Amino acid sequence: MAAVSLCMPMFIFLTGLANLFGIGASSLMSRSLGVGNHQKAKQTAVFSIWTSVGISLAYGLLLALLQPVLLPWAGADDATYEFCSQYIFWTITVGAVPTVLNQELAHLVRAEGNSAQASFGVAMGGVLNIILDPIFIFLLGFNIAGAAIATMLSNVIATIYFMLLIFCKRQSTDISFNLTLYTWRHRIAREVLLVGLPSCLMNLMGVLSNITINKLMAGYSNAAVAGIGVAKKVDMLSFAIATGMSQGVLPLIGYNYSAQNYRRMKAAIQTSFLISLAVAIVGTVFLFTCAGPIVRAFIDDAETVRFGQMFQRIICITGPCISVTMLAITAFQSVGKKLEPAILSLLRKGGLDIPFMFVMNALAGVNGIVWATPIADFGAMAVAVILFIPFWRRISSLKNQQDCGKQSTYTHGKNM
Incomplete structure (x- = not known):
């Protein structure tokens, strides 16, 4: 439990990335749709999706390399270091992209007014996590690694759900994965990043806040x-x-x-x-x-x-x-x-x-x-x-x- 608490700030950072691109893009998409600009809404979605994928992938790899320095700084000791390492590997090194993408896609789906579908996808991921946790932790005996694998798999399945939903609605949705629409122009990058930044900052400062409270509690x-x-x-x-x-x-x-x-x-x-x-x-x-x-x-x-x-x-x-x-x-x-x-x-x-x-x-x-x-x-x-x-x-x-x-x-x- 102490190890999960120590790792939680690093995992929460992924939610910050999802909010940075998800909320920023959701705001710009809804305002674009309000004035009937569907092309800009599509470009906003593509920019948000692919930029977040690249950054979350880089974050997962970077964290894997910096573990020996980062974990002791975050408060891990001899009793918790190995548990922290296992948890980070599955939830962040392997699971960073689906963790960010499923939350971000929920924001984009909601931006088009499909709140029920977005809620179902998010809830499904949470319920799956609850079901898979005891299976991997106790039944398969993986302990903390099992909790991490359950989290990663639930995020992967939730991401697949949103991708299938978008594919089924491809004739009517403005959410697209088409890289040819990727652009930094038309103030898209500026609007997405600056509007989404406060939510990201809250998560990032939440990470720092949690690290601080953990170190003081330690x-x-x-x-x-x-x-x-x-x-x-x-x-x-x-x-x-x-x-x-x-x-x-x-x-x-x-x-x-x-x-x-x-x-x-x-x-x-x-x-x-x-x-x-x-x-x-x-x-x-x-x-x-x-x-x-x-x-x-x-x-x-x-x-x-x-x-x-x-x-x-x-x-x-x-x-x-x-x-x-x-x-x-x-x-x-x-x-x-x-x-x-x-x-x-x-x-x-x-x-x-x-x-x-x-x-x-x-x-x-x-x-x-x-x-x-x-x-x-x-x-x-x-x-x-x-x-x-x-x-x-x-x-x-x-x-x-x-x-x-x-x-x-x-x-x-x-x-x-």
Whole structure:
């Protein structure tokens, strides 16, 4: 468990790559489709897919070469080094491309309005991982390598599903693998990379944040490292809900913004916000009250469970804050803004939590390290609200102008 916790930041980096190209391309594709530019939508998809494949392949190979230096730096010791090496080989060296590609393709499929198919593909990969884990870990006796193989295979199968889906829809989809359409022109590379960068930064800074917290926890015990690993994985449930709901509405916001349908755009943001916040509140209550049984479901070690449930209760309390921040980031990304989502992403991960980890560790010890996470989430939410209010007022003003124009046209036509 400690080894998986130490490797998790390096694996999360792949999600950062998927978000960089997936969210960036999804935003540009939806805005292109909103104005009827199908050629640009296809070029965006091709650029995103093949650039991410090349980078993820290079990352997997580079990590394999740098293991002897990287793993000790990340906190691996004699007890965890070999486990870390096995996990990285299967999930990253072998599995980097399918891990990135299946998440990215889900974003692109969603950009065309096929949310159900995208959700099915992502869910299928997760369910397969759950099914394959006990088979490879216990039945075949592969231990941590089995967990890694199960993850890799589930991502491969999910990628195949999305590729088959795109092939079956080849007459109607703008998602293409045709390399002849690959281009850096028409501001495609700039838009994809700059719009997707905040989500990538959040993951990258999340990697640095997790490495920092693991190294600080390692100063206490391996049980503390394993406990924070479990708590962080459980916290991913809150983050996944907030992220999923915000990313699900991104194409809808972007499409209606470029089509100048501000009424529907506002309705999409309002509906997503209310649902996301309600689910986040329910999730926070559940994770707080059921911390003990949830942690014990991961590992049956008394010391790890003690740390894990304590850490989980601290981390989960700002679940609603995450939903507010993520929706603000998504709204900015969907209309092509770059600065605001970058600021919020850096504040939420890295900008606030890492400094507070050191400060709180000095002030309150092991529990203080964990309190840095909710402090950062609350701070990021406060800034998100401050940045979002002028944006919301501007969209409301555009909607009101549009409504007045329609009313004027209706009145003029009636008088004639």
